[in-house]
Amino acid sequence: MAKYLIKRFLYMIFVFFIVSILMFAITKAVPGDPALKMVNPNLASTDPARYQIALEEARESLGLDQPLPIQYIKWMGNTLTGNFGFSIQYKKPVIDVVGTPMLNTVALNLFSLILVFAITIPLGIISAVKKRSVFDQAVQVGSIIGYSLPVFVTAFVFIFLFALKLPIFPISGTATPGSDYTGLAKFGDYMYHMALPLIVSTFCSLGGILRYVRAAMIDALREDYIRTARAKGLREKVVIYSHAFRNALIPIVTIITSWFVSIFGGSVVIESIFLWNGLGNTLLSALRNLDSALYMAMMMFYVVITLLGNLLMDIAYCIADPRVKLQ
Amino acid sequence: MKKMLALLMALSMTTAVALTSCGESSGDSPKDSTESTTSTESTDEESSGETTATTGGQIVIGSVTDVDADMFPGWTTSAENMSIFRLLYGYTTVDYTKDFTYEYDPQVVTAHEEIENEDGTKTFKMTIADDLVWSDGTPITAKDYVFGIMLNSSKEMGDLEADTSTGADYVGYEEWNSGESDTFTGLNLIDEHTFSVTVKADKLPYHYEITYASVTPYPMFKLAPDCDITDDGNGATMSEGFTTELLSQTIADTETGYRYNPTVVSGQYTFTSYDASNYEAVLTINDKFKGTWEECYKPSIEKIVIKKVNAATAMDELAAGTIDLYAGVSGGTEINKGLDLYDQGKVSYANWSRSGYGKLQFHCDVGPTDSTAVRQAVSYILDKNEFAKQYTGGYGKLVYGAYGLSQTEYKANKDKIETELNKYEYNLETAKEVLIADGWTLNANGGEFVEGTDDVRYKKMEDGSLQPLVIKWACTPDNPVVDLLNTMLVPNAPLVGMKIEPTVMDFNQMLTELYTPGSEYNMFNLATGFYPTIAPWYYYTTDTSYWGIYNNNMISDDQLAKVTDEMRYLVDEDEWNAKWLEYQKRFNELCLDIPLYSDIYHAFFTPKLQNYVPDGMHQWDQTLLYAYIDENATEVTATQGE
Numbered sequence: 001m002a003k004y005l006i007k008r009f010l011y012m013i014f015v016f017f018i019v020s021i022l023m024f025a026i027t028k029a030v031p032g033d034p035a036l037k038m039v040n041p042n043l044a045s046t047d048p049a050r051y052q053i054a055l056e057e058a059r060e061s062l063g064l065d066q067p068l069p070i071q072y073i074k075w076m077g078n079t080l081t082g083n084f085g086f087s088i089q090y091k092k093p094v095i096d097v098v099g100t101p102m103l104n105t106v107a108l109n110l111f112s113l114i115l116v117f118a119i120t121i122p123l124g125i126i127s128a129v130k131k132r133s134v135f136d137q138a139v140q141v142g143s144i145i146g147y148s149l150p151v152f153v154t155a156f157v158f159i160f161l162f163a164l165k166l167p168i169f170p171i172s173g174t175a176t177p178g179s180d181y182t183g184l185a186k187f188g189d190y191m192y193h194m195a196l197p198l199i200v201s202t203f204c205s206l207g208g209i210l211r212y213v214r215a216a217m218i219d220a221l222r223e224d225y226i227r228t229a230r231a232k233g234l235r236e237k238v239v240i241y242s243h244a245f246r247n248a249l250i251p252i253v254t255i256i257t258s259w260f261v262s263i264f265g266g267s268v269v270i271e272s273i274f275l276w277n278g279l280g281n282t283l284l285s286a287l288r289n290l291d292s293a294l295y296m297a298m299m300m301f302y303v304v305i306t307l308l309g310n311l312l313m314d315i316a317y318c319i320a321d322p323r324v325k326l327q
Numbered sequence: 328m329k330k331m332l333a334l335l336m337a338l339s340m341t342t343a344v345a346l347t348s349c350g351e352s353s354g355d356s357p358k359d360s361t362e363s364t365t366s367t368e369s370t371d372e373e374s375s376g377e378t379t380a381t382t383g384g385q386i387v388i389g390s391v392t393d394v395d396a397d398m399f400p401g402w403t404t405s406a407e408n409m410s411i412f413r414l415l416y417g418y419t420t421v422d423y424t425k426d427f428t429y430e431y432d433p434q435v436v437t438a439h440e441e442i443e444n445e446d447g448t449k450t451f452k453m454t455i456a457d458d459l460v461w462s463d464g465t466p467i468t469a470k471d472y473v474f475g476i477m478l479n480s481s482k483e484m485g486d487l488e489a490d491t492s493t494g495a496d497y498v499g500y501e502e503w504n505s506g507e508s509d510t511f512t513g514l515n516l517i518d519e520h521t522f523s524v525t526v527k528a529d530k531l532p533y534h535y536e537i538t539y540a541s542v543t544p545y546p547m548f549k550l551a552p553d554c555d556i557t558d559d560g561n562g563a564t565m566s567e568g569f570t571t572e573l574l575s576q577t578i579a580d581t582e583t584g585y586r587y588n589p590t591v592v593s594g595q596y597t598f599t600s601y602d603a604s605n606y607e608a609v610l611t612i613n614d615k616f617k618g619t620w621e622e623c624y625k626p627s628i629e630k631i632v633i634k635k636v637n638a639a640t641a642m643d644e645l646a647a648g649t650i651d652l653y654a655g656v657s658g659g660t661e662i663n664k665g666l667d668l669y670d671q672g673k674v675s676y677a678n679w680s681r682s683g684y685g686k687l688q689f690h691c692d693v694g695p696t697d698s699t700a701v702r703q704a705v706s707y708i709l710d711k712n713e714f715a716k717q718y719t720g721g722y723g724k725l726v727y728g729a730y731g732l733s734q735t736e737y738k739a740n741k742d743k744i745e746t747e748l749n750k751y752e753y754n755l756e757t758a759k760e761v762l763i764a765d766g767w768t769l770n771a772n773g774g775e776f777v778e779g780t781d782d783v784r785y786k787k788m789e790d791g792s793l794q795p796l797v798i799k800w801a802c803t804p805d806n807p808v809v810d811l812l813n814t815m816l817v818p819n820a821p822l823v824g825m826k827i828e829p830t831v832m833d834f835n836q837m838l839t840e841l842y843t844p845g846s847e848y849n850m851f852n853l854a855t856g857f858y859p860t861i862a863p864w865y866y867y868t869t870d871t872s873y874w875g876i877y878n879n880n881m882i883s884d885d886q887l888a889k890v891t892d893e894m895r896y897l898v899d900e901d902e903w904n905a906k907w908l909e910y911q912k913r914f915n916e917l918c919l920d921i922p923l924y925s926d927i928y929h930a931f932f933t934p935k936l937q938n939y940v941p942d943g944m945h946q947w948d949q950t951l952l953y954a955y956i957d958e959n960a961t962e963v964t965a966t967q968g969e
Contacts, residue, residue, distance in 0.1 A: 032835030038488065048865055048877050050495050061488065090395060091402040091488055096581050100603040156639075164643055171640050171647060174604040177387045178632035275637055277604050290835050 005311075012307045019303050024072050027292045034290040035059040037088040062088070079300065085293030089286060094297045098282065101266070104174060105278035108194060108270075109263040112201040116209055117256065119202070124213025128221060129240060139210065147207025155200045155273045162196060169196040172275035197274040201267065212255055216248035223247065253320045254313055261309030265302065382612065383629045384956025386936060388947065389636035389650035394608050396601050399578065399586040401479060401489035407608075407633055410948035414610055414631070417594030417619070418459050418467060421541035423859055424620065425953075427735050427944050429537045434619050435459065437520075439540070447528030448498055448513075451540035454521045461546055461591045462613045469522040470556050471544035473514050473563045476524070477556070478545055478574075482506035486571040487579050496539055498525045499562055509569075512562035532896045534903055535860050546591045550577050595619075595626045595952065606635030619952075627955035645931055646673055652939070654930035654947045657681070658807075659720010665931040672963055674931045675939075679968035680724065682731035682943035683856030684925040685808055687800075688841070689849060691919065692874070692881035694794050695786070696849040700765030702918040705798065705827075705850070706751035707758035708819040709812075715924040718811055723924040725750075728911035731857050732925055733943025739904040740911070748915040758823045767796055767824065776824055784824035797826045801837045801848040808852055808923065842875040855920075859944055863891035863910055880919045887913045934960045942968055 038058035039051060059065050063074060078085060084094035127136045146154075163171045170176070174193050181189050220226065221244050229239045266280025279298065286295035318325070390407045397403040400412050418435045431439055431453075438454040459467040478484060480494035480503060494500045499512030513525040526539045533539070547554070551573060555566040578585045589598045596610035610631045618625045636644050636653065642664040644650045656662055668674040687705070689696045696702055715723050727748040730737045737744060767784040770776045773793060776784050784796040798820075802809040813829060820827045830848070832840070840846045841853075865877040869888045874881050890909045897903040914920075930941050939954040941947065 032833070032839050036838070039490070048873055050492050051876065054490070054492065057485070086488065091397070092581070104604055159640060159643070163647065167647060170649060171644050172637055172649075173607070173634065175602060175607070177605070177607060177634045177649060178385055178609055178630060180600070273637060273639070275606060275635055277606060288834075 008311050008314075012311070015307060016300075016303060020076060020300060021072070023296060023299055023303075024068075024075065027296055028068060028071075030290065030292075032290045033059075034088050034292060035062060035064060037289060037291070038062065038091075062086075075296070079297065084297035087286075087291050087294045089289040089291040089294065094294050097294060098279070098298065101277050101279045101282040102264070104276055105266040105271075105280070106263055107190075108197060108201065108276060108278065109265070111194065111198055112205065113259055113263060115198070115202045116205045116259075120206055120209040120213050121252075124210050125217050125240065125245060127210070127214045128217030131218060139214075143207035143210045145207075146203050146205075147211075149204070151200065151204050151267070151269045152273060154204055155197075155270060158196060158200050158203075159273075162199075169193075171196075172273075174276065194276075197270050197276050200274075201270055209255060213248070213252060216251050217244060220244040220248040250317070250321045253316045257309060257313040257316050261305055261312075264305050381955070382627050384627075384935065384958060385630040385632065386628050386652060386951075386956060387632040387634055387650045389641050389644055389653045390633055391636060391638045391641065393635060394601075394606055394633050396587050396603055398589045398598055398601065398608075399489075401484060401491070402586070406946075410946050411608055411610065411633065413594070413946070413948050414596040415589060415592045415594040415598055416543050416545075417592070417613075417616060418455075419541055419543045420453050420455070420472070421537050422619070423945070423949070425945065425949070427859075429535065429541070431537075431540070432619055433621055434617055434623060441540075444525070447531065448525050449531055449536075449539075450515075450523050450525045452517070452521065452523040453540060453542070456617075457520055459544075459593070459617060460615050461593055462597045462615050463591050464615060465546070465548060465591070467544050467593060468519050469516055470519075471547055472542045473516050473522050473556055474547040474551070475543050475545035476514055477503065477511055477563060477565055478550065480504050480511070481569070483569065483571045483574050484578075487574060494524075496526050496530045498527055500527075509567075510562040510564040514563040515560075516556055516558040516563050532898055534895060534897050536898060538860070544593055546585075546593075549591050550574070550585055552577070596631060599630075608633045624952055626952055628951065629956075631951070642668065642931070645933070648933065651936055652930065652932040652947065654928075654932075654941065656929040656931060657719070657722070657926040659718075659722055662720060662722050662929050665929060668931065669963055669965065673933075675934055675936070675963040675965065676929055676931045677939060677941055677966035677968060678722075678927050678929045679942045680732035681856075681926040681928050682733045682858045683854060684726050684731060684922045685718075685854045686852070686923055687812070687921040688851045688853050688880065689919060690841075690846060690851075690879075690881050691917075692844055692883075693846070693849070694788075695767075695796050696798060698765055698786075699917055700761045701767070701796065701798075701825075702921075703751065704758040704762050704823060704825065705816075705820075706918055706921045707754050707761070708823055708825070709816045709921065710753035711751070711921070711923060712753070714811060714815055717815075718808060719924050719926055722927045722929070724927065726922045726925045727751075728915045728922070729855075729857075729863070729920065730911060731943060734857050735944075736904055736907040740908045743908055744911060747912065751918070751921075755819065755822050758825075762796070762823060762825075769793060771795070778824070781824065782821060783826050795826070796824060797828060798850055799848045800827055800829045800850040800852075801840050801846075802829050802831055802852050803834050803837055804831050806852065812852065841879050844871070844874045844881050862895075864895040867891045882917065882919055884913070884917060887917065934963050940966055940968070 035055055035058040038061070039054045063071050075085065086092070087094050087097045090097045123139060127139045130136050159171055162168050170193050175181075175186075175189050176193075179189060226239060226244055229243045264279065266278035266283065268280040268284050270276060271278040271281040283295055283298050285291075286298065392407055393405060394407045394411070395403050395405050397405070397408055398411065398415065400416070418432075420431060420436050421429055422432050424430050435455055436453050437456050440452040442450040442452065444450060455467070455469060455472065461467055476494045476497070480491050480500060482491070482504060485491040485504070491504055494503070494511065494513070497511070497513030499508070499510070499514075502508040503511040513527075515523045515525070517523060524540065524542065530539070547556070551569055554569045557564050557566070576584070581587060587601065592598060592613065595613055595616050597613045599609040599611045601608045612626055612629050616625060617623070634650060636650060638661070641650070641653050642661065645653050645665075646668055653665070656665060665674065665676060669676050689702050691697050691702070711725055715725050724732060726732065727750055728744065730744070762784060766786045768776055769785040769787060770781040771783070771785060771793070773785070773787070785793040786796070788794050802812070809829070817827045817829065827850075837851060840848045841851050865873060867880070867882055867884065867887045868878055869883045869885060871883075887910070890906060890913055894903065894906045894910060897906055928943070930939065930947070932939055935956050935958050937955050937957045937960060939950060941950045
């Protein structure tokens, strides 16, 4: 196991550097001059000479005047020491930009993850056990609808229903405008504003997982050891939860692990519609504004998270199924 | 949090690696101030009784652009932050009046003197009122004004990546800005309430000359607490200790720095909070604010919340009451949604003409759009009236030159503009005529162009080569203007022997092409504004070193350059307006842009917001000074602006 982990870590380092070179090359190939974002555009019409000087200074300060290999080495060196650079869009260090969005994204995704699995696992099991019943068919139809509808359609329908027709939830934001709540009241207000994006996010994710759990359970219930367990006279609950579900867990673990990784991935659509200030929007905005330091830092973060997630998934497999050995 | 994030990211990587007056009521009630310029109608017959402005209430302003954390000028150019700056940073010596002129604010400047110096420089000497105080009660002195210029022109601020061009027009700027000298020779601290600024000779005369005397105070006791400014007669000298390290603590520190938390301000409002998570800034009325202009205007609204809204749901937010004001709405679809709410009695509205327009802009340095005739022909083949109607849904007008309908220059020349400029009415035959007259009469083989047989016209160039009439258009994705042009302009091109080739690209890439002389692209879809000042002498200079960001039409026309250069030095308003008309005529003749639409902007707001009368030359923050909150108001109003 230890040998395997060391090999995997070496492999991850190799992949990390390859991806970083590719990312850097793609970033540099993007047309546009990031230095333009650093200079006050009003200066162009009031003092062109000063504007030109400011532009040159900005290029120098961003290191754009140096050869590409030097730029890469400097960027990588800084990144590895925790200096992720300066955001030209926000005019401050990248680390100061991503804090709030990361917190919001993790909060929304974590609650959504909990809700999705809290709903889909019992529902999937019941659906599998009551296969082809009215209940199962209703769940199937519901899950297909949730799975098929584009997120933005679901979001607007839910806004129309729960914010306009039945004004239960606020339309956007993370807090009541102008409120000065503290402590629990602040948290309550935050959760109240999270409700609608959370419901939409959860609703849109139910279909896929539900069908996955159901299929895994149906497969498990067909196995010989289930027939044996029933023949032994075990109670149906024990058969389902101790024998079938434990075996069905193996493929589900894969899904849970990959979802855990996605906790850090923001949904651009949900964040944009509900103005939930998260990482998805931040990344999109960085790309649109040629904020290379910001999006490079975020992309490399995702690369690392994905590599670690894959490793975590393999280890989780091992734990869920003792037959699997890491070699 | 910052450290945790750094650790998390680094760890993960390294694992792999009122309107109240000064003391007494001014007598100029909020309602009085609007009636002279607008016509107001009410959905009901008459407003029930007069309402007087009292200080209080809260307004939530919905903005589709981000409000960022910067509460200090120099870093951000966000429009909403600019509005916030105007509310936080007050007592500017020369400011923009509601009558569209720059004037000394009599509440701030008690005496001023303009001195023409022998070396061609000009000194603006100002004495500030002795009753100006910061929001914490500390007196504002001339030193705070001098400090404001020195700070925002300093090398130290430049080291923090801030814009440091504030004092660039004053003598001695370069030496101070480069860090070469600790004295800014063009600034003089005369006494506790008097200071002067001396403008470089090469910046004079200048049409907007009075703006050189526009100075805003900055709280030196907060930003550079252990520093001092002295003046031995040779300029303002900063004491030792004014360093980048000091400013990174007092200004740039993300937790306590003035950039993010301006605790002491001079403006109408004080800073209360910024919530990055909710894209929201909160300002509270500054009860120490003295007032502004002769009438001593003071704000009436107690609390202002600026909150980001999604354009798709902004009207819903207004209907739900989560925002109170949604300003600058354009496009038929959105405006009609707002008007539906007005019809339902839920919101009031006001509209005004935009000081700018959407346009197709040409590059004039490479063919075929280096030919005026070709540019004119493109204009002739687009039905601009129909385009404007379709794009704006009827809430827009056409303009024929480089102006907006709310510009004072346009108002002064309105009749002549409407009658003397070429409107380039849609006419395919005229388009053909101008092309033929310009020599676009050949086909690809050099023979005569035959309509119906040949696709594209060619012209024989001086070197004997044939140039095709193919226009390369750099356009942006997901843009309704582009979509409409693709159906209303591009299909008409072949009808006159022209071909327009659209290339969709990211906006940043389009800007790069726009700023590149000799770019392969001839045409760009953009929008432009003329608020509050214009500088055409830079935009149309024939000096090619200015081509790109300044002259991005890449036009070299001596007549246009001469006219616009002369404008710069005109101080007299009538002369300026007359010269401006000349500039418009030449611009129109050269057809450097095809103006497509000039919107009629709308502001929609809840009935509690009273006396909100916007115009094209002021932003919401400037308009809000004269507005007030009446929580009991239920009647909706419609204000048709100019």
